[in-house]
Amino acid sequence: MSTQIPVLLDATSLPPSWGGVARYIEGLLTGLDELGVALDVVVKPGDLDRLRAAAPGHRYHAGPASLAKRPVRFAWEQLGLPRLAKRLGARAVHSPHYTFPLLTRRSRIVTLHDATFFTDPGVHSRLKRTFFTSWTRWAGRRATALVAPSRATAAAVRDAVPVRAEIRVAYLGVDPEVFRPPAPAAVDAFAAAHGLGGTGWIAFLGTIEPRKNVPALLGAYASLRADRRARDLTTPELVLSGSRGWDEEAARLLDTPGEGVTEAGYLPLEELGAFLGGATVVAYPSLGEGFGLPVLEAMACGGTVLTTDRLSIPEVGGDAVAYTEPDAHSIAVALEQLLDEPGRRAELSRAALERSHGFTWAACARVHLDAYAAAGVTVEVAA
CATH class of the missing domain: 3.40.50.2000 (Glycogen Phosphorylase B;)
Structure with missing residues (x-):
């Protein structure tokens, strides 16, 4: 009662x-x-x-x-x-x-x-x-x-x-019934439904507005993909979920997305666990947040998160996420380090899941x- x-x-x-x-x-x-x-x-x-x-x-x-x-x-x-x-x-x-x-x-x-x-x-x-x-x-x-x-x-x-x-x-x-580590079958189903190949994906979740720093993420991804191709290395696709806000530069870039970039729009709530938890890396290079709920939701799904240490985000991520400066070069370097270190990704995934339980x-x-x-x-x- x-x-x-x-x-x-x-x-x-x-x-x-x-x-x-x-x-x-x-x-x-x-x-x-x-x-x-x-x-x-x-x-x-x-x-x-x-x-x-x-x-x-x-x-x-x-x-x-x-x-x-x-x-x-x-x-x-x-x-x-x-x-x-x-x-x-x-x-x-x-x-x-x-x-x-x-x-x-x-x-x-x-x-x-x-x-x-x-x-x-x-x-x-x-x-x-x-x-x-x-x-x-x-x-x-x-x-x-x-x-x-x-x-x-x-x-x-x-x-x-x-x-x-x-x-x-x-x-x-965070709702643990919605945001939790996905079963492998759910990850496979998500990949199949969205036409993602066998190389995995880098996830971004959020409204595409200036403080989310999407142009820098797109620039980082383009240079990372080109550099890795030159060394005969594969790169996961970049998948962005969220509506377009008022970021004109990001909109211009997304109107002609580079190779490997997918704009998924809004995903149903029931797909977010597989999207975030199944990603190779969740990239959230924000310039500043009041809280940073997408970071926490990704952590609760066991995601490996790359974000910035601006404003409130370290209060959420603590030492359970990887941090980068918000410029394109720094993001590209940090992404490559995570792509090349599966052990580090697994360590961050475990730490993120444990830390998320406190919220x-x-x-x-x-x-x-x-x-x-x-x-x-x-x-x-x-x-």
């Missing part, structure tokens, strides 16, 4: 792709379920069944169908969400993606996922940068409690804006309960 607490979680910001913030919201709700704590949750009607199936212990409310339109959702957040909170008797509103109701008597808990809008503004569009820096400043002034997914993000927010509330660090978790949604949920307590809503859960 769950303990219902007077917190309303606004889950209307779930994106259609069900990535990023959706993984966080779904994971948080499953973690709270595991702890025996239930919230009121408002969602867009189209997301109701999936969230309820994932975390059935909560009390769900369908918002208006028009919330699928972003301007309508923002307007409803300011007017309709406070009214719903009052009707439900909620003492606090948790806004899990930057924006929140500016005028309400309820306590406000706000999750700030990323501070690269301040630390590396050039990797974001001007509109996005202005939007998120503004909401981060308002959250710093008005939120009763703040949550961030890493120490690096919390520190960067504190450096960038005045913050009146404590920022609690809640590392994200659970229940642990993430416990930190959120501390944030709710700071906002005046306390609940006792078993240790």
